[in-house]
Amino acid sequence: MTEKGKYRVCGALAGTVNGLFGGGGGIPLVFLLRSWAKLSDKTALATCVAVIFPFCLVSVLVYAFRGALPLGEALPYFLGGLAGGWIGGRLFKDVPNTWLKRIFALFLLYGAVRYLL
Template structure:
């Protein structure tokens, strides 16, 4: 396979992951990272740490666009959003710092357990 074709295939994979992440985030209001991280690790072959950090950067524009659409349709409660956002910013900073100290193998396992727990909670 030629280099140009490989680049095009890689770009298509990235766009596909972005589309799936955005759909999940827009449809459910969350969960984009649960799509993005495994996809970046298994499809794009990114390191676990890089995938988590990249997913956070990817989620920001998705959240802004989705929030605007929800706001426009009258579904955004600012009295709740601001305090939760403040706590989320603090938690995000703590989590990003903790992420750097966790080995990739354990990060992968912890994330997998979190995904299973979230799925079980939603089913029951």
């Protein structure tokens, strides 16, 4: 597969996961950016955020047009997410790669256990 083909597969997979589950498209994208695109950990994570942003916008529009988006319930999370995104972005360059991997893995494990139970 060509490099552009790999990138398209990565984007399609991330967009599908994001649209299907309402988020989470970045999880497979980070792994694919690291393995296929050979990006460093921090570059893969930062690229993932940039790529996922438009996917999230498209998903929000689809949900809104289908009447599945309760704006009143979503707004407080949006405002908190903006603050958290700003804080995380500021801390990102100062956190060592090893700790980023550990925190990410713990987050995934916590989410998996909560979701299964």
